[in-house]
Amino acid sequence: NAGVTQTPKFQVLKTGQSMTLQCAQDMNHEYMSWYRQDPGMGLRLIHYSVGAGITDQGEVPNGYNVSRSTTEDFPLRLLSAAPSQTSVYFCASSPGQAVLPGANVLTFGAGSRLTVL
Amino acid sequence: QKEVEQDPGPLSVPEGAIVSLNCTYSNSAFQYFMWYRQYSRKGPELLMYTYSSGNKEDGRFTAQVDKSSKYISLFIRDSQPSDSATYLCAMRRDSWGKLQFGAGTQVVVTP
Numbered sequence: 025n026a027g028v029t030q031t032p033k034f035q036v037l038k039t040g041q042s043m044t045l046q047c048a049q050d051m052n053h054e055y056m057s058w059y060r061q062d063p064g065m066g067l068r069l070i071h072y073s074v075g076a077g078i079t080d081q082g083e084v085p086n087g088y089n090v091s092r093s094t095t096e097d098f099p100l101r102l103l104s105a106a107p108s109q110t111s112v113y114f115c116a117s118s119p120g121q122a123v124l125p126g127a128n129v130l131t132f133g134a135g136s137r138l139t140v141l
Numbered sequence: 142q143k144e145v146e147q148d149p150g151p152l153s154v155p156e157g158a159i160v161s162l163n164c165t166y167s168n169s170a171f172q173y174f175m176w177y178r179q180y181s182r183k184g185p186e187l188l189m190y191t192y193s194s195g196n197k198e199d200g201r202f203t204a205q206v207d208k209s210s211k212y213i214s215l216f217i218r219d220s221q222p223s224d225s226a227t228y229l230c231a232m233r234r235d236s237w238g239k240l241q242f243g244a245g246t247q248v249v250v251t252p
Contacts (some may be wrong), residue, residue, distance in 0.1 A: 051191075064149060066229065066244040082239065099156070114184055129175075130240065132184030 147243030
């Protein structure tokens with residue numbers, strides 16, 4: 025299994041440009057999420073989805089949009105890139121809510137490094 | 142004040158030593174506690190998972206949770222250079238809640 029696949033791995037944007045970070049998982053996970061990782065800040069939740077057609081905001085949603093039209097895909101859109109959005113972005117997924125205690129474990133992608141000039 | 146505090150390190154130890162990592166937290170509602178390991182330029186991967194208080198052992202790794210002190214620990218015995226990574230603690234209130242991560246501690250194990 026490929027697990028969680030993120031593309032692109034690296035991207036450089038100019039201020040004001042828009043782009044989409046792609047995320048796909050092949051584990052039939054209901055829950056998908058996007059995090060950003062900055063030095064000294066840890067992982068911060070941007071947006072998440074508990075199933076196709078359902079999305080919600082996380083801790084730092086401003087400047088980002090998401091949609092979930094299929095179980096497999098969860099793209100993250102930057103509407104008008106700003107230097108403050110320079111970061112490493114991680115997509116993560118987990119199985120839906122279940123009685124098994126391990127069911128809520130996140131599987132992360134390899135990350136997408138974004139630089140906004 | 143952050144909900145989860147973690148010393149960023151770096152923590153440098155010689156091969157074979159015990160690595161001791163910890164996190165403190167402020168939200169007493171947290172019940173699920175995890176440790177993730179992240180190698181350079183890779184995504185985090187789950188290392189240990191604990192529900193509520195107590196200890197859990199898996200090979201060279203031991204996770205401890207002290208809910209009365211709001212303090213969790215990870216111990217790595219007989220450390221190896223391959224253990225060099227950043228270790229992130231994470232926790233949540235319920236099985237479906239959002240994870241709150243610590244900032245991560247960088248560990249360097251020298252041969």
